[in-house]
Amino acid sequence: MPQGPPYRPQNVRFFDQLSLAAVRSAVSNSRHFLRLTLSKWQAAFIEDDALLIASELVTNAITATGILTESPTWGELEKLNLVHVRLVGLEDSIVIEVWDVSEQVPMLREADDDAEGGRGLLLVRQLARRWGFYATAGGKVVWAELAVRPPQPTPLPQREKSARTTARPYVLPGVGFPTGGLRPDVSRLIDTPASSGQKALRAIRLFAGLADPVSHRLGHRPVADFATWTFTAPVG
Known part of the structure; x- marks a missing residue:
């Protein structure tokens, strides 16, 4: 033994x-x-x-x-x-x-x-x-x-990848950022009375891609001139 x-x-x-x-x-x-x-x-x-x-x-x-x-x-x-x-x-x-x-x-x-x-x-x-x-x-x-073998951790379920479009956003000539879907035939915006403060706020929203530029009427300025506008806070 x-x-x-x-x-x-x-x-x-x-x-x-x-x-x-x-x-x-x-x-x-x-x-x-x-x-x-x-x-x-x-x-x-x-x-x-x-x-x-x-x-x-x-x-x-x-x-x-x-x-x-x-x-x-x-x-x-x-x-x-x-x-x-x-x-x-x-x-x-x-x-x-x-x-x-x-x-x-x-x-x-x-x-x-x-x-x-x-x-x-x-x-x-x-x-x-x-x-x-x-x-x-x-x-x-x-x-x-x-x-002694510690249990292996259970892997977390993998989230399925959503299908994403591969289309690149359109960039207007002379503007260095995507327009968020602005139609290339739109070169000017329709004229409508607006204060300078409203123009500036809408321009900032346009740059951030938060607004459809066609639905806002910002005056006689060409799109290429937006970058030169000076922001003036609205009064009141």
Whole structure:
């Protein structure tokens, strides 16, 4: 039987341990212990696999050394054994260890399709990065190692690009900015009475592309002369 755990003591970052009576309720108690410990270590994202592995290992330990009856006798309780569940945190993995008093080597065996049991270690082998066992004073430890991989963030949905026109805006001769759709045959604006302040405000709106130059009547000035106009704030 192999000797020693699958890790070096100096590589252990943290650990926690629970001792349980080798009875059927130890399985559910070990699950609660693992759930709380993984949450404390911020490793709850491996909880499902860890709970399945621990349940199988503790069940095997109770089957080998404990009491499976729901109502044990006093004579059975006087000889009650213990099982120890330990969780060891390493750099990039977590090791689940279950100790019992049996020295029998665990065997990985293929279960028949109709068999009710025997698949425990097969499940452990599928879920764990690796697994094994080693001898200790007065018994053995069966262990399984789970890789710690934080969940990948879900990418945000990509917004579909809207179809955009590739037509370039028309630029009037002598004016260095787009006209926002001004028709090229419009060279002068229709005359209408307006104060100088109104002319200036409408000219600024025209330059910013906020107004349709055809819908505003700014006087006898050619479009090319707009840049030379002096802004005069309206009075009142």
